Amino acid sequence: MWLIMTAYYQRELSSLVRRALKTFPVVVITGLRQAGKTTFLQEDVAFEGRRYVTLDDFAALEAARLDPESLIRGQEPVTIDEVQRCPQLLVAIKRAVDQQRTPGRFVLSGSANLSLLKGVGESLAGRAISLPLQPFTRRERRGATQAPFLVSFLKELQLPPAPSLSVLTDREVLYGGMPSVVVGEDIDRDLWLLGYEQTYLERDVRDLAQVADLVTFRTLLRLTAARTGQILNQSEIARDAKLPVSTTVRYLGLLETSFILGRLLPYIRSRATRLLKSPKIFLTDSGLACHLTATSDLSVAADEPLRGAVYETYVYQNLCGILGAHLPDAELSFWGIQGRHEVDFIISHKRRCVAVEVKAASRFGKNDLAGLRAFQAKTPGAPVGILAYNGTEAFALEKGLFVIPLGLLLS
Secondary structure, three states: OOOOOOOOOOOOOOHHHHHHHHHOEOOOOOOOOOHHHHHHHOOOOOOOOOOOOOOOOOOHHHHHHHOHHHOOOOOOEEEEEOOOOOHHHHHHHHHHHHHHHOOOOOEEEOOOOHHOOOOOHHHHHHEEEEEEEOOOOOHHOOOOOOOOHHHHHHHOOOOOOOOOOOOOOOHHHHOOOOOHOOOOOOOOOHHHOOOOOOOOHHHHHHHHHHOOOOOHHHHHHHHHOOOOOOOOOOOHHHHHHHHHHHHHHHHHHHHHHOOOOOEEOOOOOOOOOEEOOOOEEEEHHHHHHHHHHHOOOOOHHHHHOOOOHHHHHHHHHHHHHHHHHHOOOOEHHHHHHHHEEEEEEEEEEEOEEEEEOOOOOOOOHHHHHHHHHHHHOOOOOOEEEEEEEEOOOEEEOOEEEEEEEEHHHOO
């Protein structure tokens, strides 16, 4: 069903993985199903010289269940894919690591967030680091190898003298970052995403939890997709899905566990009153968000009400990929005062704080800067503000406030 890639695209996470393998006995690669984990584990130079086992193979899975110690016996470094399918294997890995704490001994991967599964955090506490592999960033899809603009900007707070960039297109946002969709040859995007949705519902959901009514779960999934980039209101989603709030909370947790959904926490280190305290929610891939909401035309003429939200979702997934790989200690959040102002993203790293407001249009006006200026006024330390728009010119508008093309922000 899934398209086989004809070439390997270098992933942002590779250098961080190599660092982690020199420090931790267990490195866990997690992420959305079909985000490229298996290809990454098999093709990237970071994993050369390792024995590879996938628990998608029935024989390997049965062996792991019957005798987990035999699967990991020996000194050879081993990579185990889809490890969430055999939780008892984690206990055996814990014992092996306690006996010999060799850095890089085990690499584990899975399509469910292992830190959120019952008992896993306890099994691997202090022994592992979890590194999420995001859908393709724009940089990865284009084969970019240079240091990310964001990293240098957070350090220097300066623009490059003559940035080379391209405008972010509607098609890029519609397609998102799933490898098979964005780099596959002759791919039928709509059909592939339909198959992905069906596989997720019929396999991942049933593997992770008891969901009696998949039709109702699918309804909630689509309602959640329609709220990508919005403040989470669980009671509202429960009402629209005709579900109890308790069930809705459990289903949303399941979407987060399987990396379909991400929560962006609010930035609260400011002097403002009535700060928004609920998280924002994002689908982790803008292409999947567009599919689930039947969004097929993002042109200005189409007047699509979700245009701004799915553009913001695309920026979110790219920021997660870039920061997670190059600045893993950075914090990504949002800011807002209820009913008055909001800033889409706040990037905090060490003593730097940069606020980013995303605008899908190629032009901007004074009102588009209101949230950034409010955040600067209410936050100690004179944070820097960026209005990221879909134009081509980058410049400093005033002290501490920059206008930057989306193409540069994500480069």
